[in-house]
Amino acid sequence: MSSATTSHNRTVHAVCFPVIQLHTTGAAMRVSQEDFEKAKDQLKLLKEDPGNEVKLKLYALFKQATEGPCSSPKPGMLDFVKKAKWDAWSSLGSLSKDNARQKYVDLVSSLVSSESSSQVKDTTPDSKHGYETLQVTTTDNITKIMLNRPEKKNAITTQMYREIIQALEEAAKDDSVITVITGNGDYYCSGNDLNNFTNIPSGGIEKMAKDGAVLLENFVNHFIDFPKPLIAVVNGPAVGISVTLLGLFDIVYATDRATFHTPFSELGQSPEGCSSYMFPKIMGLSKANEMLLFNKKLTAGEACAQGLVTEVFPDRAFQKEVWIRLKAYATLPKNSLALSKQLIRGVEKEKLHAVNCQECELLRERWLSDECMNAIMSFFGKKSKL
Numbered sequence: 001m002s003s004a005t006t007s008h009n010r011t012v013h014a015v016c017f018p019v020i021q022l023h024t025t026g027a028a029m030r031v032s033q034e035d036f037e038k039a040k041d042q043l044k045l046l047k048e049d050p051g052n053e054v055k056l057k058l059y060a061l062f063k064q065a066t067e068g069p070c071s072s073p074k075p076g077m078l079d080f081v082k083k084a085k086w087d088a089w090s091s092l093g094s095l096s097k098d099n100a101r102q103k104y105v106d107l108v109s110s111l112v113s114s115e116s117s118s119q120v121k122d123t124t125p126d127s128k129h130g131y132e133t134l135q136v137t138t139t140d141n142i143t144k145i146m147l148n149r150p151e152k153k154n155a156i157t158t159q160m161y162r163e164i165i166q167a168l169e170e171a172a173k174d175d176s177v178i179t180v181i182t183g184n185g186d187y188y189c190s191g192n193d194l195n196n197f198t199n200i201p202s203g204g205i206e207k208m209a210k211d212g213a214v215l216l217e218n219f220v221n222h223f224i225d226f227p228k229p230l231i232a233v234v235n236g237p238a239v240g241i242s243v244t245l246l247g248l249f250d251i252v253y254a255t256d257r258a259t260f261h262t263p264f265s266e267l268g269q270s271p272e273g274c275s276s277y278m279f280p281k282i283m284g285l286s287k288a289n290e291m292l293l294f295n296k297k298l299t300a301g302e303a304c305a306q307g308l309v310t311e312v313f314p315d316r317a318f319q320k321e322v323w324i325r326l327k328a329y330a331t332l333p334k335n336s337l338a339l340s341k342q343l344i345r346g347v348e349k350e351k352l353h354a355v356n357c358q359e360c361e362l363l364r365e366r367w368l369s370d371e372c373m374n375a376i377m378s379f380f381g382k383k384s385k386l
């Protein structure tokens with residue numbers, strides 16, 4: 001059999017993603033102009049959007065490779081897109097054109113091979129296809145949706161919001177009895193990815209705010225309407241929207257390492273995830289105010305005492321004990337659980353949809369405010385000084 005027909009994997013690789021051949025000169029590997037041009041062409045063939053971070057890196061390396069170090073004036077703070085590009089290019093400092101070309105070719109090559117391998121094989125047994133920011137598995141009647149950007153503390157990008165929506169829709173219909181959301185790495189989730197507010201679309205900042213509000217409302221609606229028992233396994237600190245949503249879960253188990261922080265007023269924003277209604281209902285008005293107005297960060301013990309968390313486990317035994325318990329829950333009759341959940345949650349649904357709608361409308365306005373812009377710029381300003 002010829003190599004084109006021995007395996008489907010190889011065929012796809014060869015036809016769609018020819019690997020870049022490096023032209024070597026002497027001992028050191030150097031990319032030629034031809035390799036560089038090929039990489040540019042291969043980039044255009046990618047089927048999946050590599051995401052803004054990678055695109056910025058590619059932009060910066062391309063500019064460095066073709067024009068050398070950045071010498072153009074720094075764009076204004078409010079010109080987010082140009083500033084992000086300028087920052088990325090400037091961050092390469094005095095990297096030589098040759099090295100930038102090499103890095104550009106390497107990066108494209110890694111994108112090409114990761115896309116081709118994701119098309120032909122799945123690296124995690126049982127994990128469902130088509131998710132980039134999540135790992136979704138179903139075993140022992142439990143669908144586990146794991147937030148999977150550990151290097152960014154599982155901050156939620158717009159892509160991740162969409163993938164969670166998709167994963168919830170699939171989990172609602174699959175054979176599982178319960179659904180679990182958890183995080184990969186040391187954090188449960190650091191909330192909304194603040195880069196979501198720096199990628200201004202061509203329609204301008206108003207369009208960005210409008211689209212964000214539509215996406216958020218749809219996202220939260222999926223939690224309100226989720227038909228099966230939904231359980232949060234809070235494996236570490238939780239921030240922002242990952243905390244507010246907890247009021248819409250049926251059970252919340254947390255490690256004693258977890259903390260719960262909703263820094264909305266620090267960010268010039270306002271509560272979401274139906275927390276403006278659920279938090280006062282769960283913990284009483286004044287405790288809810290400490291969190292939602294005054295950014296009070298709760299320990300796992302405090303969150304449990306206030307009813308937001310169901311039970312706290314010592315970190316060393318957390319995964320083992322929680323999963324033993326969840327596996328037992330998942331042996332219970334599926335329909336009985338789902339119907340009982342509907343009974344318990346059903347009476348509140350209309351109210352929750354109305355609250356969600358109001359919260360999103362207010363946030364849409366807040367995102368256009370100077371208070372919010374300044375807070376986000378300050379987060380990225382602090383980072384760039386490090």
Ligand SMILES: CCCCCCC/C=C/C(=O)SCCNC(=O)CCNC(=O)[C@H](O)C(C)(C)COP(=O)(O)OP(=O)(O)OC[C@H]1O[C@@H](n2cnc3c(N)ncnc32)[C@H](O)[C@@H]1OP(=O)(O)O
Pocket residue numbers: 151152153155156158161190191192193194195196211212213215216239240241242263264267269272383
């Ligand atoms: C489009 C729909 C929009 C819907 C919006 C709904 C409204 C939601 C509101 C919220 O969720 S508000 C809360 C937003 N979150 C934050 O303000 C947290 C910001 N992050 C931090 O304060 C810290 O990163 C941390 C979480 C306390 C962790 O600090 P630590 O020092 O332990 O780690 P870092 O080095 O800071 O983080 C590692 C890496 O991850 C990046 N990162 C972490 N969180 C975010 C985030 N929320 N957004 C973007 N990036 C985040 C951080 O920048 C680091 O990146 P690198 O420097 O390594 O590139």
